[in-house]
Amino acid sequence: MGASQTRVETAAAVGRRVPTGLPMWLQAVVRFARQKPLGAWGAAVVVVMVLVAIGADYLAPYDPLKTRYHLMMQAPGAKFWLGTDTYGRDILSRIIYGSRTALLVGFSASIFGATVGAIMGVMSAYFGGKTDLVIQRVMDVLLSFPLIVLALAVVAVLGTGVENVIIAIAVPMVPRCARVVRASALAIRETPYVEAARAMGFSHMRIMFRHMLPNVVAPYLIMLTAFLGQAILLEASLSFLGLGVTEPTAAWGLMLKGAAVEFAERAPWMSIFPGLAISAAVFGFNLFGDSLRDVLDPKLRTS
Amino acid sequence: MKVRTWSRQSRSVGAVCAAVFVLALLAAPAALAQGQYQPQYGGTLDFAVPKDPPSFDGHRENTFALIHPVAPHYSLLLKFDQWNYPTIVGDVAESWKISKDGKTYTFKIRKGIKFHDGSTLTARDVKATYDKIIFPPEGVVSVRKGSYLMVTSVKAPDARTVVFRLKWAAPSLLANLASPWNFIYKADILAKDPHWYEKNINGTGPFKFAEYVPGSHWIGKKNEDYFVKGRPYLDGYRAIFIKSSSARVAAVRGGRALIEFRGFPPSSRDDLVNALQDKIRVQSGPWLCYLSVAINNEKKPFNDVRVRKALSLALDRWEASETLSKIAIIKPVGGVMRPGSEFGATKAELTGLVGYGKDIKAARKEARRLLKEAGVPEGFKFTFKNRDLPMPYEPMGIWLIDQWRQIGLNVTHKIEEKGPYFSDRKKGNFQTIMDYSCDFMDEPDLQLYKYLSSGKSGANYSRYEDPVLDELYVKQSRAKSAKERRELIRQFERRLLNEKVYTFPTLWWFKINPHWDKVKGWNQLPSHYLNQDLRDVWLAK
């Protein structure tokens, strides 16, 4: 057993193996795929999911809401590739349309949460002093709640439904992103770059947006992709509890609720396929996000 | 050589012996079979209950979550005979007399009934209990006192007699005195603190209180001094609180619970039967619960009877009965009274009602015509609010929306948590909303109460006033004969469901109780509130 060698190819070495005829962005993609194969797989899953969601109308063989009471709980077969559920609705179509709900909720919640969090983090780092202290304490308060409890409370206040679920999932994300972005922003604040800008009399807004924000893009993107997977899982949990998206909308977590568990032995396809869909999607997002982090800033800790 | 013959005496003895022998042979199989049904003593009954009781006082609660774990600790004045529903027999009452004019009920109380703390039960305790139910003191909640409006007084002239005096003769009183909620309490305790029973147990029932771990289980132990000799058969029982329905089914399947008294959906029944074969026995039957659609008669366009009629006409109840009953606990098609009960509408009477016809195409055509006439456009959007319970609210909600889609209505299904649902329903904060009703017995006074004018009935969420219905209710409540009563009830039904359609029932529930065959002595009744004192239950080895 020899000492394990970390095989780090220099970017140049990788670059030499990329066909030079391709446009710049495509070269970057290929380089990424070569360096981080796992991440490339993850990205592929994400892309497929997005395409499926966009093309749902064309891809889904049936209307996801159409009930067929005489064809309830059919096993997967020629007519219904993944079988039907307790109302006779085609499971494949519901999974395809369910990707829309998952992506909608996932993207909206994480973008919303990460953005608000990033703004909080930057403001906190930039202004420092009392503002920093107050914002930090508020973030600490929010952090003291387990994810699901905070989401539950928000749903209790606002009620169920897609919009409210998005808010409920975004809220716990804000403090986590704020924390990480603040750490990065603090580092930037001390640079002579920003000092010079202040000296020249630029407004706070301008400095924050023009100078600090672009430099925290890396942690922001990393948090964003990390949240995407979490958001989809949280939505599934909330729907499972009956507090998320409601019937008859097609949503993966909803498909796992109630009847799927009751009939799990007789009609396992009702609980296996939506569970696989969730796992696959979150898996893809996590792989991609992980590799993105490795590329952008290997030193960054997201605890 | 002396020829020995049977002497006459010995011949008759022989004949008798032979006869006895033959009889014994014939009787043996019967006796053996009887041995199987001979109740055996011992064992603990484990059963599943979906949730914890909110308090321990039967007079103020309305949920099975109280009845199932707590009822075995208490006795009632009268109770329903589980083998002969709806016959009423005495529990602490030994016998009773009703005066000719029907305004005086005299009950004789049994001797030798002891509370779990050792004190003796007398008529005074029964009087104190019913005073609390019918004339609750300040600050005490009694949710069913509205059923006893005809009672002027409850008296206990001596230690074994209780007398009820009425303002008018009411056939429903006897049944209401057999209400499973009317636990008999101790007068001395009530005098000191009428709230004591909300947190404590002290009754005369077949089981004594042993342990309660909130969220987990409730244990009762055999009452050795129970006033019915030879009962109970069980050593004790354990109510296990299991919130998730699939976990309840898994518990029964794995033998951790032997029975669940409310009911399982058809799929779980099939799973259990498949897995456990003849170890499982299934009792199925009608259930005194139904789902209805409450319409807010104060909101446009639902204040127009044509729109309301259209909503009912769109529903193919007969088809739903077939399809939904495969996946949910709903099945019988009925009107305001339970189909199959004494005052329930016959099939012929039902098909004559709006929305209950067999020709669904014609009905939907008519519905569309009515909507058009009322000025409701195609694709009209409105909201249907529903509870967040999967069984049977969810399938019914999904079905309703689907049916209304077929007459061109675009309905949004809004599922609400417990709190907002009850608040919205009470405040009228809805256009249409799912409503439900469960009672402990077939009694028009109970079932029809819901449809009285909003001002008169706390259970009317559809916000309407109708003096005609109110009058019909009073008339049927005081009817002199069953025939007269039936006719009045049919009139009530027609006015509600044909003419005015303020609100309408959809389907009645169907009770399926699969349980381990070794649980004997429990006979399923149409109400999950009845027959839960577990007095006659025994476990076969």
Next chain:
Amino acid sequence: MQRYIIKRFLLMIPTLLGVAVFIFLLMRVIPGDVVELRLTSEGGFVTEEVLAMERARLGLDKPLWQQFVNWIWGIVRLDFGTSMWTGRPISHEIGIRLQLSLEVAILATVVAILIAIPLGTLAALKQDTWVDYAVRVFSIAGLSMPSFWLGILIILFLLIYFQWVPPMIYTPIWVDPWANLSQIVWPAVAVGYRYSAVSTRMMRSSTLEVLREDYVRTARAKGLWEKVVITRHAMKNALLPVITVIGLEFAFLIGGLVVTEQVFNLNGLGKLFVQSIAQRDYTMTQALVLLVAVTFVLVNFVIDILYGWLDPRIHYQ
């Protein structure tokens, strides 16, 4: 060092106060009222006077600030009040469930540690080989699966192949260890697997970093047996961030296992949480939230102290 400790301790207070205020107000913003839910929800018809009377009995008619002050004053004296739904003391209600939740949390942590530390180290040692990829895929899969789905699969597996269902009633481990473990081990595994995912990745990345450090290279150059190098020097330092992560997640295991408890039918704090929110039981929800928050803040405090002690800049102040 002492100033550091005191400063950190003082910072806990505004956080906890903030949590208290936040949950107090949040509960009262939620529509619905515990009294109405209790008395009218199952179809009972009670008058407004009765509702008002019950509200007064629970102290809900007093002005908000007064309710808040009464509550906080009670907390300070370690009196958590009574549940608005059951009327029983909250410390009793929580006490019943705390044992189970703690046990699941501890067992899940043990499972997580047993998976994370060896796997994470292994992945770091064999970086970029198939072993590394396999470990990473395994741990990301743990993060990706909905834990309740895993729970459902576990129960189904037990039911279908062994016709066996875990016990439904909790018995403490010192009363009947077999019954106790046969109930708790399954949720512990379902939760622990997910929990280990984060820690495995942390272990891997911090081991990687430490392996690159100078002193490790020196030790190697000295010719010490590789294993000694790794375990003695690298692991100790690699463990620190991992412990941080484990500690922080542990706090959330106490009240955050809502869905898992439902799937496995556990009478734990998660179930109590959901129940008390659904019942609008203000005092209970507030108490539970404070409990989790205090745990979280305390864990943070301990970690801060630990880091302060290890960081010479602070240690020698």
